[in-house]
Amino acid sequence: MRTWRVGTFSMGASLVFLGLFLFLSRFMGFDLVHVMTAWWPLLLIVLGIEILLYLFFSRQEKPILKYDFVSILFVGVLGMVGILFATLSATGIMGKVEEVVAREERSFELPDFSYQMNDSIKRVVLRTTGYQTTIEATDEKEVSMFGTYRTQTANKEKLIKSADDYVYANKKGDTLYVNVKTLPNELGPFYSHQEIASTILIPSGVQLEVIGNGNDITLNPRSLENDWSINGASFIDVKTAENSNLKISAVGVDVVNGKDGAWQVTETGDQNEAIQRNAVYQSGEGNYHINIMNTHSVSLNIQ
Numbered sequence: 247m248r249t250w251r252v253g254t255f256s257m258g259a260s261l262v263f264l265g266l267f268l269f270l271s272r273f274m275g276f277d278l279v280h281v282m283t284a285w286w287p288l289l290l291i292v293l294g295i296e297i298l299l300y301l302f303f304s305r306q307e308k309p310i311l312k313y314d315f316v317s318i319l320f321v322g323v324l325g326m327v328g329i330l331f332a333t334l335s336a337t338g339i340m341g342k343v344e345e346v347v348a349r350e351e352r353s354f355e356l357p358d359f360s361y362q363m364n365d366s367i368k369r370v371v372l373r374t375t376g377y378q379t380t381i382e383a384t385d386e387k388e389v390s391m392f393g394t395y396r397t398q399t400a401n402k403e404k405l406i407k408s409a410d411d412y413v414y415a416n417k418k419g420d421t422l423y424v425n426v427k428t429l430p431n432e433l434g435p436f437y438s439h440q441e442i443a444s445t446i447l448i449p450s451g452v453q454l455e456v457i458g459n460g461n462d463i464t465l466n467p468r469s470l471e472n473d474w475s476i477n478g479a480s481f482i483d484v485k486t487a488e489n490s491n492l493k494i495s496a497v498g499v500d501v502v503n504g505k506d507g508a509w510q511v512t513e514t515g516d517q518n519e520a521i522q523r524n525a526v527y528q529s530g531e532g533n534y535h536i537n538i539m540n541t542h543s544v545s546l547n548i549q
Contacts, residue, residue, distance in 0.1 A: 260292065263288050263292075351396060351397070352396070352397065353394050354394065354396075354404050354406070355393075355394055357406060357407070357408050357412075358391070358392050358409065359390060359392070359412075359413045359415075360389070360390040360391075361390070361415045361422065363449055367417065367422050368420040368452065369421045369422070369452065369455065370389060370421070370422045370448055370452050370454050370455070372424045372426075372454065372457070373423075373425045373426065373456075374459055374461055374479075375426050375459050375461065376428070376459050376461045377428075377442035377461055378442070378464075379445075379462070379464070380443075380444070380446070380464040380465075381445075381446050381463060381474075382446070382447055382465075382468065383447075383450040383466065383469065383470045384447040384448065384468075385449075385450060385469070387449055388447075389422065389446070389449070390447045391413055391444055391446045391447070392445055393444030394443055394444075395440065395441065395442040395443075396440065397441075405440075406429070411430075412427050412442070413425070413427060414427065424446075450467075450468065450472065452472055453474075454474040454475070455475050455477075456475065456476040456477065456479075457477055457478055458479035460479070461479060462479070462482075463481070463482050463483075464483045464485065465483070466485045466486075467486055467490065468487070470490070470491075470536075472534060473535045474536045475536070475537040475538075475539070476541070477539045478540050479538075479540075480541070480543070481541070481545070482496075482541055482543070482545070483545045483547060484536065484545065484546050485549055486529065488529065489529065489530065490530060491531055492527075492528070492529050492530070492535075492536060493526070493527070493529075493533075493534070493535050493536070494526070494528075494538070495526050495536070495538065496523075496526075496538040497538065497539050498523075499522065499523050499524075499525065499538070499544050500523070500543060501543035502525045502544055503545040504545060504547070505548055508546055509525040509527050510526045510527070511523050525544065
């Protein structure tokens with residue numbers, strides 16, 4: 247006579263139910279995570295029914311349960327996997343994992359930013375972030391910013407909805423303070439790569455102070471009519487016309503690039519110290535100054 251061991255029926259039923267769920271999910275669009283989260287309580291129901299059936303059909307006056315430990319172990323593993331999926335789903339971790347897996351890199355346009363200037367504003371202080379930035383002089387009477395950003399997204403939804411999400415402007419006295427914000431991001435294992443390539447237009451007659459954040463900055467002074475100073479950038483590329491009326495001074499830089507003879511370079515330091523270079527370029531009478539400080543590398547492009 248064949249011996250009935252509790253667990254064999256449960257293991258078979260578990261495989262049947264799991265197979266049905268997975269089969270139907272392909273045709274009815276069920277999410278695999280939701281399937282694994284929802285089906286595992288059936289294991290307890292099936293195992294409980296099997297025990298009751300064994301006790302009911304057993305002919306012994308005091309029946310003793312006999313278990314198939316391999317089957318019970320198999321059912322337990324399936325149940326633990328289901329409980330793990332349910333726990334991760336309840337804590338929100340599973341949703342984050344699904345989002346990370348579905349991410350793709352996409353580029354979006356920055357919402358245009360503009361701040362109308364008036365004669366009371368004599369100076370602009372611009373604080374940049376660690377992104378690539380182009381600063382250009384303009385004849386317009388406004389500070390404006392535009393560009394693109396690249397981020398990893400799962401739902402193709404724009405990360406930046408308005409200009410307030412990435413830039414903040416505040417006027418104090420005769421100075422306009424413009425702070426560029428970093429893009430919102432998540433910490434830990436769900437961190438995503440993000441970058442911005444932006445252009446900032448500054449009225450040519452306004453004094454400008456740029457506070458860098460170790461980022462690359464491109465300067466296009468064009469018809470500059472006031473002084474600029476840039477502090478704390480990693481790399482600065484200055485694009486200027488040959489007949490401009492500029493004097494560019496780079497103090498304490500490590501690398502100076504440009505047309506031979508354009509820069510007047512002096513070096514400081516000895517064998518025991520890192521050599522630093524002070525470089526000066528002048529075009530025309532040099533009435534308007536661009537002062538560069540605390541920058542690793544400076545390049546000059548004469549157009």
